Amino acid sequence: MSTFLVFGHQNPDTDAIASSYGWAYLEREAFGRDAEAVILGEPNEETAFVLDYFGVKAPRVVTSAKEEGVSQVILTDHNEAQQSISDIKDVEVVAVIDHHRVANFETANPLYMRVEPVGSASSIVYRAFKENGVAVPKEIAGLLLSGLISDTLLLKSPTTHASDPQVAKELAELAGVDLETYGLEMLKAGTNLASKSADELIDIDAKTFELNGNKVRVAQVNTVDIKEVLTRQAELEAAMTKAMEENGYSDFVLMITDILESNSEILALGSHMDKVEKAFNFTLEDNHAFLPGAVSRKKQVVPQLTESFNA
Incomplete structure (x- = not known):
């Protein structure tokens, strides 16, 4: 059983899943902590496309941290309690990796908190890999690239930070894809709405x-x-x-x-x-x-x- 659960927000999008998957790997490789990436809901069609493309099995869905037998969690791509796991107030948040506003958030103990105004939480995770000298596996590079593409609409959104294009370029090289071709294919995969209620x-x-x-x-x-x-x-x-x-x-x-x-x-x-x-x-x-x-x-x-x- 993992000591730490790492997860993004409810109704997880590509960045929520990619950033938690990447950070959990970094926790294990760089910090030696037993961390598992989980998700708070089923992947959407865009994310399912990404996971299939890079041959990654979707993390398992959880609804309660306490039921998983853990008392410490790491949040990615969110920090607001109403967007998090159902019993977030009953566990200790030891780290937050996010790129959103900070609201409705307080802890009893000090924590590692990295909140930056960049295009995606995946951008932050990638830089943390580089800072800690940890090589990024091809499939994780693909996930992180996809999280950045998703949240910035292929670097066209006003949320795109000046550093994001270089991050995208490096991740695309590591993932072995053409940024524009893959990015558009990925975004279109998430627009098939006809079959949804x-x-x-x-x-x-x-x-x-x-x-x-x-x-x-x-x-x-x-x-x-x-x-x-x-x-x-x-x-x-x-x-x-x-x-x-x-x-x-x-x-x-x-x-x-x-x-x-x-x-x-x-x-x-x-x-x-x-x-x-x-x-x-x-x-x-x-x-x-x-x-x-x-x-x-x-x-x-x-x-x-x-x-x-x-x-």
Whole structure:
């Protein structure tokens, strides 16, 4: 049984799984600690493509750290309690490797905390490999590259840090792939939405944020055809309403992102639509509005909502 569990956030995306897998390997190789990467949900289609491409078996899904017999955990790609494992408050967080805002987070003991404003948690993990003189296996290089591609939409997102293109170049060489060719193939693998139910669509990549006392659910789906997704608006709204009622969300914001054109449509329901409209300086018509140039939830949606809700 492992001493440490390493995991990303709920509804894990490619970066959450890649960064935890890579950091667990680094814990074992560089620090000699018995660490296992696990996940808090099944991989999405994009991540499944990545794991299959590089021949990596998906980490096992866990729902409780205590049930696994561990008392210490390491978080990657998140730090907010509501995004983490169900019993996060009952275990000791010994390290955090993240690239998001820090919120709703405190510990009883000192910890290793590395939070950097870069394009992905995978970027941080890769640099830690280099700093500790640990060679990156081909399959882990592939995972880390995929995490970076996913979170920056192939380095096109405004979340892309100045250091990320060089990181991507080095990882692509280590993984033995062409960055552009592989990156586009990977992103397209995650846009097959037709087979998914509305409940699945709004939960593919969703996080809950505490905004001035309100639980706001912000989800994102990637597509190559926004209009096609909006043909299912009635289904999506029904699923969003159901999720709000069952989980106590005050508002639900769905970001439908065109990965080719780098634009998004915002579909929103809830008690504070005036604050949503103010956040993006648009008017919702039939509960949705176009948000040009927006591809990043972290940088182009959540900060704006936070400011508006706190006003």
